[in-house]
Amino acid sequence: xxxxxxxxxxxxxxxxxxxxxxxxxxxxxxxxxxxxxxxxxxxxxxxxxxxxxxxxxxxxxxxxxxxxxxxxxxxxxxxxxxxxxxxxxxxxxxxxxxxxxxxxxxxxxxxxxxxxxxxxxxxxxxxxxxxxxxxxxxxxxxxxxxxxxxxxxxxxxxxxxxxxxxxxxxxxxxxxxxxxxxxxxxxxxxxxxxxxxxxxxxxxxxxxxxxxxxxxxxxxxxxxxxxxxxxxxxxxxxxxxxxxxxxxxxxxxxxxxxxxxxxxxxxxxxxxxxxxxxxxxxxxxxxxxxxxxxxxxxxxxxxxxxxxxxxxxxxxxxxxxxxxxxxxxxxxxxxxxxxxxxxxxxxxxxxxxxxxxxxxxxxxxxxxxxxxxxxxxxxxxxxxxxxxxxxxxxxxxxxxxxxxxxxxxxxxxxxxxxxxxxxxxxxxxxxxxxxxxxxxxxxxxxxxxxxxxxxxxxxxxxxxxxxxxxxxxxxxxxxxxxxxxxxxxxxxxxxxxxx
Ligand SMILES: Cc1cc2nc3c(=O)[nH]c(=O)nc-3n(C[C@H](O)[C@H](O)[C@H](O)COP(=O)(O)O)c2cc1C
Numbered sequence: 001x002x003x004x005x006x007x008x009x010x011x012x013x014x015x016x017x018x019x020x021x022x023x024x025x026x027x028x029x030x031x032x033x034x035x036x037x038x039x040x041x042x043x044x045x046x047x048x049x050x051x052x053x054x055x056x057x058x059x060x061x062x063x064x065x066x067x068x069x070x071x072x073x074x075x076x077x078x079x080x081x082x083x084x085x086x087x088x089x090x091x092x093x094x095x096x097x098x099x100x101x102x103x104x105x106x107x108x109x110x111x112x113x114x115x116x117x118x119x120x121x122x123x124x125x126x127x128x129x130x131x132x133x134x135x136x137x138x139x140x141x142x143x144x145x146x147x148x149x150x151x152x153x154x155x156x157x158x159x160x161x162x163x164x165x166x167x168x169x170x171x172x173x174x175x176x177x178x179x180x181x182x183x184x185x186x187x188x189x190x191x192x193x194x195x196x197x198x199x200x201x202x203x204x205x206x207x208x209x210x211x212x213x214x215x216x217x218x219x220x221x222x223x224x225x226x227x228x229x230x231x232x233x234x235x236x237x238x239x240x241x242x243x244x245x246x247x248x249x250x251x252x253x254x255x256x257x258x259x260x261x262x263x264x265x266x267x268x269x270x271x272x273x274x275x276x277x278x279x280x281x282x283x284x285x286x287x288x289x290x291x292x293x294x295x296x297x298x299x300x301x302x303x304x305x306x307x308x309x310x311x312x313x314x315x316x317x318x319x320x321x322x323x324x325x326x327x328x329x330x331x332x333x334x335x336x337x338x339x340x341x342x343x344x345x346x347x348x349x350x351x352x353x354x355x356x357x358x359x360x361x362x363x364x365x366x367x368x369x370x371x372x373x374x375x376x377x378x379x380x381x382x383x384x385x386x387x388x389x390x391x392x393x394x395x396x397x398x399x400x401x402x403x404x405x406x407x408x409x410x411x412x413x414x415x416x417x418x419x420x421x422x423x424x425x426x427x428x429x430x431x432x433x434x435x436x437x438x439x440x441x442x443x444x445x446x447x448x449x450x451x452x453x454x455x456x457x458x459x460x461x462x463x464x465x466x467x468x469x470x471x472x473x474x475x476x477x478x479x480x481x482x483x484x485x486x487x488x489x490x491x492x493x494x495x496x497x498x499x
Contacts, residue, residue, distance in 0.1 A: 006077060008084030015050030021076065023052040023084065028076040029066065037069075052084055059129070059190035059218055068246070098124065106491030108427050108434050113442075114398045114419040117435055119490045121192075121422035129191035131280030133421050136360035137272035142368070143360030145471065146396025149368035152467035153405045158451030166447045167454040168440065172413045173261045173330050173352060173390065175233040178208030179440055180455055181403055184394050184415030185237030185263065185334075190218035192425035198227040199424050203432035205229040207440070212263055212415070215239040215250070216308070225257045235261035237334065239268070242312040244322070251327050262327055263354065267335025269313035272362040320348045332392075337366055339379050345389065352390040352412070359395055359417050369393035370406055371468045377410030377460075386410070400442030404450060407458040409465060 006028050014021035020032045022045065035042040048056065066075075101123045111117055122130060136143030170180045183204050189196035196218040204211040205228055212235045213224050221236075228234060236254040241247045251262060323331050333345055334354040345353050355369040355376065373393050380386040393406050394415030403414045416439075423435035452458050 104494035110491040135274035135276035138364035161451040182210040185214035187216035
C-alpha cells in the first residue's frame with residue numbers, strides 16, 4: 001500500500017524539542033532523539049525544526065549518513081513539497097557582496113596558473129566553504145611549509161638534449177595515465193560546487209587523470225563512479241570505520257565497481273584542529289545563539305570534526321592483514337611521514353605509500369612530503385628496496401616544476417588537492433579542465449627546460465635539494481621585496497566589489 005504523502009503543515013507542527021521533524025530531499029525525518037547525538041551539536045539541526053533542511057544539510061553530509069545513523073522507524077516518508085512554504089531569507093549584506101564579486105569575477109582565460117584559482121575562490125566562495133577547504137591545523141605552519149618547501153629545491157638543468165617530443169605519460173599502481181599527477185581525495189565537494197565530486201570526475205576523465213574518491217564525499221560513491229567515462233581510473237580513499245563490517249562493505253563495493261587502489265588514510269586517528277574552520281562554523285551559528293540556549297552549541301567543532309567521529313583511532317599495523325584478506329586491490333598507506341614507516345610498510349608487503357601530512361590539516365609542524373621523500377629514496381636505494389614500493393607524495397604542489405622536482409627525487413606520482421577544489425569552486429567543471437590543462441602545459445615546458453624527454457629521464461642529478469632541511473623561509477634582509485619589486489598580479493575583478 002502506498003504511504004500517504006505528508007504536507008508541509010504536518011512537518012511544521014513538529015518544531016520543538018519534544019518532537020522535532022525535518023525535511024531532507026523531499027522526505028521527512030524524526031530527529032527528536034538524534035538531536036543530542038548530532039556530532040555538530042543539536043542547534044545545527046534544531047534551527048530547521050519543522051522545516052526543509054536540505055540546503056544546509058547537503059554540502060556537509062555524505063549522502064548515506066542518514067541510513068547509517070537514523071533508525072528506519074524515524075524515516076517518515078515523502079513530503080508534498082508544493083505544500084512547503086519557502087523560508088524567507090533575511091537580507092545578508094555579506095552574501096550580497098559575494099554575489100557582486102561572483103558577477104564581476106575574472107574570466108577563466110585570465111587565470112594563468114593554479115594560484116589564480118585560489119585567489120578567485122577566496123573571493124567567491126561562501127565563508128564556511130572557504131574555511132573548510134583552506135584551513136590547516138593549529139598555526140598553519142605545515143600548510144605553508146608544504147608550499148614553500150618546493151622553493152628550497154633548485155634545478156640543475158641539462159642542455160642540448162633533443163626535447164622536440166616530450167612524453168608526460170606514466171603509470172601509477174599499474175594503471176596508465178597521461179600525467180604524473182592525480183586528483184587526491186578531498187571531502188565535501190558540494191561545499192564548492194552544487195554538483196560536488198562528479199565535477200572532478202568529469203574533468204579528470206577528459207584529461208586522463210586518475211581520481212581518488214574520498215570516503216567523506218558529498219556525492220554518493222556510486223554517483224562518482226557512474227560519472228566516469230570508459231576505462232577512466234579511480235581509487236578509493238578509506239577512513240577506517242570502528243565498525244569493520246561497514247569498512248568491509250565499502251571496500252568490497254569499491255572493488256566490485258572497478259576501483260584500482262585502496263588508499264587507507266593513516267595520518268588521522270583524530271582530525272586535527274583547524275581553527276579557521278572551527279571559527280567560521282562557530283560564527284555561522286552566532287545568530288542561533290540568540291534564539292537558543294548558547295550552552296547547547298558544540299563550540300569545539302568545525303565542519304571537519306563534526307563529520308568524522310566514526311574514524312577508528314585504534315587502527316594499527318596489526319590491521320594490515322585484515323585489509324589484505326578483504327580485497328585484492330593494492331593497499332596504499334596515505335599519510336606516511338617517516339623513513340622507518342616506509343620500511344615497515346615494505347615489511348608488511350604494502351606496494352605503495354603516499355608521503356603526506358594531509359595538506360597541513362593534521363599535525364602542525366609535521367614536515368613537508370617532499371622533504372621526507374628526499375630522505376626516504378636514498379635510504380631505499382641504499383637498502384636496494386627502491387623497486388619494492390611505489391612512493392607518492394602530496395601537499396603544496398602548485399606548479400608543474402613542483403611535480404618535476406618530486407619525480408626527480410623519486411616520487412612515482414603527485415597528488416593535488418586544494419587547487420582543483422578552488423578551480424571547481426570558482427569556475428565549475430570548465431575551471432578544473434582549465435587548471436589541469438595549465439598544469440599539463442607547464443609540465444611539458446618544464447620537462448623541455450630541464451632537459452628530459454620522458455618521466456623516466458628525471459633523476460636526482462637534475463635537482464639541488466640541499467636547502468630542504470631549512471624549515472623557515474628566511475625573512476629578506478633588504479627591503480627590495482617589500483619596497484621595490486612589483487607584487488605578482490592577480491586576475492582582476494571587473495567591478496571593485498567590497499572585498
Ligand atoms: C578540503 C580538504 C579535504 C580533505 N579531505 C580528505 C579526506 O577526506 N581524506 C583524506 O585522506 N585526505 C583528505 N584531505 C587531504 C588531501 O587528500 C591531501 O593530502 C592534501 O589536500 C594535499 O595538499 P594540497 O591541498 O596542498 O594539494 C583533504 C584536504 C582538503 C584540503
